[in-house]
Every structure is written in C-alpha cells, then in structure tokens.
Amino acid sequence: MRRLSFNDRLMVICIYIFLIVLSFTALYPFWNALVVSFNTGTDTSMGGVTFWPRDFTLENYKIILSDNRLLNGFFISVSRTVIGTITAILMTAILAYGMTKSNLMGRKIYMVYFIITMYVGGGLIPSYLLIRSLGLMNNFLVFIIPSLISVWNMIVFRTFFKGLPAGLEESAQIDGCSHWGMFFRIILPLSGPVIATLGLFTAIAHWNDWFMPSIYITNEKLVPIQTMLRQTLNSNIVTGQSGIFDTASASIVEKTRSITSKSLTMxxxxxxxxxxxxVYPFVQRFFVKGVLVGSMKE
Structure with missing residues (x-):
C-alpha cells in the first residue's frame, strides 16, 4: 500500500476537519432543540443551555401529548402522509407505465403537456377558486387529490421502466398476461428502489406541508400538526387565545411556571x-440506485 505524502496527508486532514465542522453546524441546531425540549422553560430563558439539559423535565412532552388538538393534528398528518404517498406513487407509476408504450396515440403531445405543467402554474388565486369549485374546502381529500400526479416523479418512473428488459413483457404477453397484470405482477415488484426513493420524497413533502392547510382548511379537526406548529411559531403565545392548545392545556401551562412557549415549541x-x-434509515439503502435512475439515458 502506497504511503501518503505530506501534502496528501495534509489534504486528508483538511477534508476531515471540513466535514466535521459541516456536520456539527448541521446537527447542532437539531440537538439544541432536543435539549431545550427536555429542559424547563424558565431555566432555558436564563441562557446557557447548549449540549445537555440543565434542569431535566418531561413536562413539555406531557403538555404536548395531553392536548387533544395536537393529537388530532398528528393523526391528520400521519393519515395524510400514508394515504397521500401510496395513492400518489400508484397513480404516477400507472401514468408512467402508460407513457412507455410506443403505440400510445398522442404520446409526444401528452409528454409536452406534462412538461409544460412543471414550469407553468395557474397561480394561487386560480388554484384556490378551482379547489373551492370542486368542493374540496375543509375536505380531507384536498390533501390527496391535488398531489396525485407529480410530473417529475412520472419522468423518473418512465425512465426506470424503459430500462427494464423488454423480454419480461414479451414473455408475459405470450402467456396471456394483460397490461394490468404486467404492471402489478412484473413491473411494480421490480421497481423497489425507485418506489422507495420517490415514496420517501413524496412522504416528506406531505409531512412537511403547512401552507396548503393554512389556505384550504379552516376546520380545526382537519388541521395537521405542521400548520399548528407554524401558528405557534408565529404567535409565540401559549395560552387559550393562541388557537393551538385547548383550555385544559392552557390552564396547566398557567399553573406550571417551568413551561414557556419556547420549550413547548421545541x-x-x-x-x-x-x-x-x-423512517429514513429503512429506505436509505435504496437512495443511491433510486436517485440515479433519473440520470440514465433513455
């Protein structure tokens, strides 16, 4: 094994230092938020809480987990993410499979139309009027239907499908398999990496979305927890007037002086x-293969 020269070792040391500093700057805000969430709010307000809780407490999480609105918001977020991800991946994959067929009439026209929608949108006001005309205001389906198809994900699916051996479908056709049978029995089971990758991206988009509910949802029972968090960050008030915590939780906060708005927000x-x-560690191994699918030549 060749020994590294002084310049090479110096370069390796500099790279490691850079990566350590970069990792620290990326992870420290999250770690500090975790520490503050386990520290009493009054002690945190005094400053100096950095790497470890100075006055450990679980009261912040007790307030969060005992609030009915937050629990309902968490349930809405989980339901939206699970249902939205499954339906979006399934509908997008079906569309992509159809777009791989060379005998599809008007295939190029459809593709141009899809690509145009990637770069040109109707705007917020026309989208609002459309959603309202469809009767999706204060409807759980507003989380699902508008995001059923992603053109970018469709292109990635289409590229992956076209990279599969053509002999698989030919053999299935000889055996009398229909297009639906080929899709669900052959194509979809072989698409694990791309499904896992795009599925995670779609799930993150659903899970982190707070903007759409703030426009289309006024019913408190349908507000996801991300929108509640955004409202809390904006108001920075942990009382019954903030519209986030119910009356029982507000009274607890008033009685428990160790809890502040910052500690509850964290x-x-x-x-x-x-x-x-x-969820991320379970699909991480699919990332390299799945992400590179979009860069393959057709």
Whole structure:
C-alpha cells in the first residue's frame, strides 16, 4: 500500500476537519432543540443551555401529548402522509407505465403537456377558486387529490421502466398476461428502489406541508400538526387565545411556571420531526440506485 505524502496527508486532514465542522453546524441546531425540549422553560430563558439539559423535565412532552388538538393534528398528518404517498406513487407509476408504450396515440403531445405543467402554474388565486369549485374546502381529500400526479416523479418512473428488459413483457404477453397484470405482477415488484426513493420524497413533502392547510382548511379537526406548529411559531403565545392548545392545556401551562412557549415549541418540533427520522434509515439503502435512475439515458 502506497504511503501518503505530506501534502496528501495534509489534504486528508483538511477534508476531515471540513466535514466535521459541516456536520456539527448541521446537527447542532437539531440537538439544541432536543435539549431545550427536555429542559424547563424558565431555566432555558436564563441562557446557557447548549449540549445537555440543565434542569431535566418531561413536562413539555406531557403538555404536548395531553392536548387533544395536537393529537388530532398528528393523526391528520400521519393519515395524510400514508394515504397521500401510496395513492400518489400508484397513480404516477400507472401514468408512467402508460407513457412507455410506443403505440400510445398522442404520446409526444401528452409528454409536452406534462412538461409544460412543471414550469407553468395557474397561480394561487386560480388554484384556490378551482379547489373551492370542486368542493374540496375543509375536505380531507384536498390533501390527496391535488398531489396525485407529480410530473417529475412520472419522468423518473418512465425512465426506470424503459430500462427494464423488454423480454419480461414479451414473455408475459405470450402467456396471456394483460397490461394490468404486467404492471402489478412484473413491473411494480421490480421497481423497489425507485418506489422507495420517490415514496420517501413524496412522504416528506406531505409531512412537511403547512401552507396548503393554512389556505384550504379552516376546520380545526382537519388541521395537521405542521400548520399548528407554524401558528405557534408565529404567535409565540401559549395560552387559550393562541388557537393551538385547548383550555385544559392552557390552564396547566398557567399553573406550571417551568413551561414557556419556547420549550413547548421545541417539544412540538421534536414530535413533528421524529417520524421522518425513524423512517429514513429503512429506505436509505435504496437512495443511491433510486436517485440515479433519473440520470440514465433513455
């Protein structure tokens, strides 16, 4: 094994230092938020809480987990993410499979139309009028229907499908398999990496979306937890007047002087972030293969 020269070792050291500093700057804000969520709010307001909780407490999480509105918002977020991701991936994959067929009439016209929608949008006001005319205001389906098709994901799916051996479909056709059978029995089971990658991207988009509910949802029972967190950050008030916590939680906050708006906000951030952190390691191994699909030549 060739020994590294002084310049090479110096370069390696500089790279490691740079990566350590970069990792620290990326991870420290999250770690500090976690520490603050486990520290009493009055102690945090005094400053100096950095790497470890100085006055450990679970009261912040007790308030969060005992609030009915937040629990309902968490349920809405989970339901939206699961249902929205499954339906979006399925509908987009079906569309992409159809676009791989050379005998599809008007295929190039459809493709041009789809690509135009990637760069040209109708705007917020026309979208609002459309959603209202469809009767999706204060409707759970407003989280699902508008995001059923992603043109970018369709292009990635289409590229992956065209890279599969043509002999698979030919053999299935000889055996009398229909297009639906080929899709669900052959194509879809072989698309694990791209489904996992695009599925995670779609799930993150659903999970982190707070803007759409703030426009189309006024019913408190349908507000996801991300929108509640945004409202909390904007108001910075943890009382019954903030519209986030119910009366029972507000009274607890008033009685418990160790809790502040910042400590509760950090606890909410951890509750919102935790599900994605748990899911990510299970699909990470598909990332390299799945992300590179879009760069393959057709």
């Amino acid at each position: 606890a909410m951030m951890m509750v919102v972030t935790l599900p994605i952190i748990i």
